[in-house]
Amino acid sequence: MELDLPARAKAVRDPEATRARILDQARIEFVTHGLNGARVDRIAEAAHVNKNLIYHYFGSKEALYLEVLERIYTGLRARQEDERLRQLPALEGMRQLVASTFDHFVATPDLIRLMSVENIHYGQHLKQSTRVKPLYRGLLETLQVLLVKGQREGVFRANVDAVDLYLSISGLAYFFLSNQHTLSWLLDRNFVSKARIRQRRAHVVDMVLSYLTDGVRKPRSRKHELTLKDQTEVRR
Amino acid sequence: MELDLPARAKAVRDPEATRARILDQARIEFVTHGLNGARVDRIAEAAHVNKNLIYHYFGSKEALYLEVLERIYTGLRARQEDERLRQLPALEGMRQLVASTFDHFVATPDLIRLMSVENIHYGQHLKQSTRVKPLYRGLLETLQVLLVKGQREGVFRANVDAVDLYLSISGLAYFFLSNQHTLSWLLDRNFVSKARIRQRRAHVVDMVLSYLTDGVRKPRSRKHELTLKDQTEVRR
DNA sequence: TTTGCAATTGACTAACTGGTTAGTTGTGCC
DNA sequence: GGCACAACTAACCAGTTAGTCAATTGCAAA
Numbered sequence: 389m390e391l392d393l394p395a396r397a398k399a400v401r402d403p404e405a406t407r408a409r410i411l412d413q414a415r416i417e418f419v420t421h422g423l424n425g426a427r428v429d430r431i432a433e434a435a436h437v438n439k440n441l442i443y444h445y446f447g448s449k450e451a452l453y454l455e456v457l458e459r460i461y462t463g464l465r466a467r468q469e470d471e472r473l474r475q476l477p478a479l480e481g482m483r484q485l486v487a488s489t490f491d492h493f494v495a496t497p498d499l500i501r502l503m504s505v506e507n508i509h510y511g512q513h514l515k516q517s518t519r520v521k522p523l524y525r526g527l528l529e530t531l532q533v534l535l536v537k538g539q540r541e542g543v544f545r546a547n548v549d550a551v552d553l554y555l556s557i558s559g560l561a562y563f564f565l566s567n568q569h570t571l572s573w574l575l576d577r578n579f580v581s582k583a584r585i586r587q588r589r590a591h592v593v594d595m596v597l598s599y600l601t602d603g604v605r606k607p608r609s610r611k612h613e614l615t616l617k618d619q620t621e622v623r624r
Numbered sequence: 625m626e627l628d629l630p631a632r633a634k635a636v637r638d639p640e641a642t643r644a645r646i647l648d649q650a651r652i653e654f655v656t657h658g659l660n661g662a663r664v665d666r667i668a669e670a671a672h673v674n675k676n677l678i679y680h681y682f683g684s685k686e687a688l689y690l691e692v693l694e695r696i697y698t699g700l701r702a703r704q705e706d707e708r709l710r711q712l713p714a715l716e717g718m719r720q721l722v723a724s725t726f727d728h729f730v731a732t733p734d735l736i737r738l739m740s741v742e743n744i745h746y747g748q749h750l751k752q753s754t755r756v757k758p759l760y761r762g763l764l765e766t767l768q769v770l771l772v773k774g775q776r777e778g779v780f781r782a783n784v785d786a787v788d789l790y791l792s793i794s795g796l797a798y799f800f801l802s803n804q805h806t807l808s809w810l811l812d813r814n815f816v817s818k819a820r821i822r823q824r825r826a827h828v829v830d831m832v833l834s835y836l837t838d839g840v841r842k843p844r845s846r847k848h849e850l851t852l853k854d855q856t857e858v859r860r
Numbered sequence: 861t862t863t864g865c866a867a868t869t870g871a872c873t874a875a876c877t878g879g880t881t882a883g884t885t886g887t888g889c890c
Numbered sequence: 891g892g893c894a895c896a897a898c899t900a901a902c903c904a905g906t907t908a909g910t911c912a913a914t915t916g917c918a919a920a
Contacts, residue, residue, distance in 0.1 A: 401867060401916060422658065422660060424660035440869070440910080441868060504740050504743065506805075508737070511809055512805075549827070554811070556796055559797075559798065560796065562795065563794055563798050569747030573747055575764070575787055577787055599830065599831040601838075639897065665877075675879090676880080676881095679878090680897075
């Protein structure tokens, strides 16, 4: 019955796999219950490890939380598509940047939850991280490159602040997801059906591009796509 | 020495004042620490009452939280300016609606925090409330009235979904406030100085109105204020 | 085989925390 | 003046929780 697969040989002691299992269950726990609501005992049980092993690897509940937080934040901008976007025509590059930001939020509900959790805690944990911050510089630079290029091309308005623009792009995609539980109740609408996500995506892209192209002389062609493949996935 | 003021006569036992004091301190506690992080003992101490008095008045920690939540949510739409806004020209009415939504978020940080907290808890408490939901119907109706009027006036585009528009207006004003602690660190910018708030306000109004008026033939007058006094204020 | 060390565990605890029990005290009303 | 009841209090408790102690187990190198 027993197979002697080399890759599976060390089923008894496998530190890396164990560590990964802890991190995975910790993420689920923190996402579901927040930092204060999370229970180390539950994480240990779900990961099938002794609680003390968690302290052996991570030192404390908060250190474990920080590790989870860093991992999900770095995933946000891990795909280095900045270079590709900067090469595109400004309007198309911006359209893709907005759309991919939106898509990433939709595809990663855990990120939305942990961003909220971390801000409830005044961002005090993320500030201890050194790995996350650099990723945002690249994003802002890409935005700036596209803004300047768009102005030169005559398709974007002038005097757009890159940070303000980023806040708007993110805010448009973030709020209806982060607050979906109260909003769906208050507004009698399901926000995470595929059709709704598709509608929202088009609306967000449209709003950002309307703003950027507003007041520019040259009449532009249709500025946002109507070809939207479904790739939304709703969380459990 | 003792004054016999009728209004201040019952300093010893004043149920209403005591109840209000508890609610006030509870709000501070829930806003600062969230639901799980809040401590009933701390609320009792801060309100100068015996802890059991809290249970006498409110029954449980969660019931107290719900009361705090209801009060801050109803404040969001308490000012019945819906009627006034509907009377205005569409562009001006919409401009004021966006601006006042923005201003209310800025003026009520506790609301932002509690909205985040409640959504971390999947909105399960707010759903038990009956007082909050009706307020949102009026808001959506006002939005719808202004949208239709704007289309008739020829200043707004057609086919704008009122719910989507509300999500955008709120999202633009909410995100940079709710996530200001991580964002100010990641983007090296203070978001809550008076100058920044003013800039953000103009940007949000501009973006929403650009979207609504985009593609409409008739050229419109300047649609957003450009009066930006400069007075930078450094964050704590 | 031994030895060193990381991986892993079970049992434990000090501090906390929401909630309760069993009252006492003040006030309005008849 | 005394009764009913709400306002208010002190002390306590059972269950929980992050974190610790002391030990055992498996692996790999010498």
